[in-house]
Amino acid sequence: MPFIPEGRISVGAFYNPHLAEELLRAGDLIGHLAMADPPASDDAGFPYIRDRFPLLLHDYLGQLSDPLSPHALERARHLQDMYRSPWVAEHFQCLHTQDHDRTLDYVFPPLYTEEFLQRFEANARVLQDAVGAPLVMENIPGFFSLEHTQMSEAEFLRRFFDDTGCGFLLDLPHIWLAAHYSGVKAREYLKDFPLEKVVEMHVAGVEEDRDLEGPWIAPTAPPQEILDLALWVAERAPKLRAVTFDAFSPGLAAETVLKSVEMTRRAFGLN
Amino acid sequence: MPKAEPSKSDRDLQDDVIRYLADAGTRNKNSSGLPLSPEQAKRAGKFGRFLARRYYRDRLARSFRYSRLFATAIGLTAEQVVDGESFQTFLNECVMGSLEAAQRVGQMALMYLSDVHEPGGWWCDLLAYEQAFFLQAATAEAEPVTDIPRRRRSAACLAFRWNLPEILLQLKSARNIGDDLKKDVVLLFSRTASGKIYVIEIEEQAERVWRQTDGLRNVDQIASAVSLPLTTVQDTLQALSQIGAVVLPPQ
Numbered sequence: 001m002p003f004i005p006e007g008r009i010s011v012g013a014f015y016n017p018h019l020a021e022e023l024l025r026a027g028d029l030i031g032h033l034a035m036a037d038p039p040a041s042d043d044a045g046f047p048y049i050r051d052r053f054p055l056l057l058h059d060y061l062g063q064l065s066d067p068l069s070p071h072a073l074e075r076a077r078h079l080q081d082m083y084r085s086p087w088v089a090e091h092f093q094c095l096h097t098q099d100h101d102r103t104l105d106y107v108f109p110p111l112y113t114e115e116f117l118q119r120f121e122a123n124a125r126v127l128q129d130a131v132g133a134p135l136v137m138e139n140i141p142g143f144f145s146l147e148h149t150q151m152s153e154a155e156f157l158r159r160f161f162d163d164t165g166c167g168f169l170l171d172l173p174h175i176w177l178a179a180h181y182s183g184v185k186a187r188e189y190l191k192d193f194p195l196e197k198v199v200e201m202h203v204a205g206v207e208e209d210r211d212l213e214g215p216w217i218a219p220t221a222p223p224q225e226i227l228d229l230a231l232w233v234a235e236r237a238p239k240l241r242a243v244t245f246d247a248f249s250p251g252l253a254a255e256t257v258l259k260s261v262e263m264t265r266r267a268f269g270l271n
Numbered sequence: 272m273p274k275a276e277p278s279k280s281d282r283d284l285q286d287d288v289i290r291y292l293a294d295a296g297t298r299n300k301n302s303s304g305l306p307l308s309p310e311q312a313k314r315a316g317k318f319g320r321f322l323a324r325r326y327y328r329d330r331l332a333r334s335f336r337y338s339r340l341f342a343t344a345i346g347l348t349a350e351q352v353v354d355g356e357s358f359q360t361f362l363n364e365c366v367m368g369s370l371e372a373a374q375r376v377g378q379m380a381l382m383y384l385s386d387v388h389e390p391g392g393w394w395c396d397l398l399a400y401e402q403a404f405f406l407q408a409a410t411a412e413a414e415p416v417t418d419i420p421r422r423r424r425s426a427a428c429l430a431f432r433w434n435l436p437e438i439l440l441q442l443k444s445a446r447n448i449g450d451d452l453k454k455d456v457v458l459l460f461s462r463t464a465s466g467k468i469y470v471i472e473i474e475e476q477a478e479r480v481w482r483q484t485d486g487l488r489n490v491d492q493i494a495s496a497v498s499l500p501l502t503t504v505q506d507t508l509q510a511l512s513q514i515g516a517v518v519l520p521p522q
Binding site: 065066071094095096097098099100101102103104105106108110111113115116119143144145146147148209211212213216250251 | 280281282283284285286288289290292293294305306307308311312314315317318320321322324325326329332333336367368411412413464465
């Protein structure tokens with residue numbers, strides 16, 4: 001099974017099943033593929049993809065603010081058996097109610113409090129044990145704040161990583177947005193984040209959104225500002241192994257994926 | 272600005288925030304009961320609208336994917352309805368993930384795509400199929416515990432005049448659809464608690480059981496209403512439960 005080599009950074013993308021042929025034809029351009037969904041039963045391209053690329057497990061395994069069900073843990077194990085991912089990713093998110101009656105169906109951060117920190121740490125340990133692989137956790141941006149938080153996002157993450165030994169999946173557009181809506185520069189916002197724990201980084205574009213009346217994540221090529229930021233982080237992240245263009249959508253064009261990976265490789269001097 | 276109740280856990284408060292974001296009616300009230308400043312409440316309102324528009328755009332794109340194959344010919348796709356003026360009103364009223372909201376958006380998409388030069392005589396059946404699929408994809412409410420068998424709220428059983436399962440295969444392979452695919456079929460659409468969607472061709476006997484599972488009759492009464500042996504009805508209900516078409520009392 002293909003693997004991400006030690007000692008150099010792999011640049012990859014998310015697996016978009018409708019682009020399987022183009023991804024397979026891309027030669028050595030794409031170093032790895034992250035899997036946001038399990039392969040469909042009629043996905044004829046997946047066996048070739050699995051033989052060709054190292055795969056990163058980046059599915060929704062469950063929200064770690066709550067204990068994962070035996071079914072969710074079994075599903076996570078099954079996916080990891082299929083992908084043999086060098087690390088398994090989840091998010092700092094809490095998007096559905098405990099009774100499952102309401103869901104936001106989208107990444108949404110928890111309150112940064114002692115109670116949530118304990119909940120995430122306990123449930124992350126269970127998930128990591130279940131999959132038998134290192135767990136990395138991805139930062140999630142907020143768009144508004146409640147007068148209830150007890151610590152900053154950076155402190156929450158730092159304490160989580162120190163206590164659990166998990167790795168950091170640093171999503172740079174998420175950081176850029178959190179900084180933008182906090183009114184500070186991204187590098188300033190990042191100064192208290194534990195960059196020494198970063199194992200993987202996400203890059204992507206941002207676009208104006210009509211409802212937010214401001215920028216939000218978009219499945220477009222990363223702008224130079226994000227790529228410059230990626231390089232700045234990489235210089236401070238000795239454990240960084242992979243940079244992934246974070247976009248998956250049935251409408252995504254092959255050209256966008258390939259161009260974004262090329263741009264990222266160029267920024268890292270890998271072309 | 273209210274403070275969070277001291278007895279409430281942070282996790283419970285997070286649930287309140289999620290409900291606030293998902294439910295436009297709650298956001299429209301004068302006081303949210305959440306520790307939100309007026310400025311942050313305004314931002315949360317924007318985020319709630321953003322979430323709902325994103326959610327229905329995604330579910331429409333996934334559900335109306337066969338009619339989308341004709342986007343170039345008809346100049347329309349289902350997900351375009353979320354950018355229309357009438358959707359603004361919907362965003363101010365909807366409970367995201369509710370059956371009622373899914374019915375409204377599904378109807379909007381159906382009306383939008385019906386007003387075109389039809390690519391074939393099967394077009395209306397295809398749209399009805401995709402609308403029923405959308406109801407499953409866009410209804411995320413938990414089902415309340417029941418002490419009597421009943422149909423899952425979003426489940427739907429529809430009769431078609433065209434052989435939809437075969438038509439979908441033809442569309443996937445970009446093959447022409449001839450009159451030989453005119454055939455009466457009855458399809459059951461359902462979704463399990465974990466979100467898996469099923470569309471199955473249902474036999475007449477199972478359909479009768481499903482229709483009599485109205486939340487008013489117990490298993491004995493359903494068996495009597497459909498004139499089938501009790502064990503047959505029990506087995507059918509069990510099978511329907513496994514695909515999320517009915518909800519059974521906990522054992």
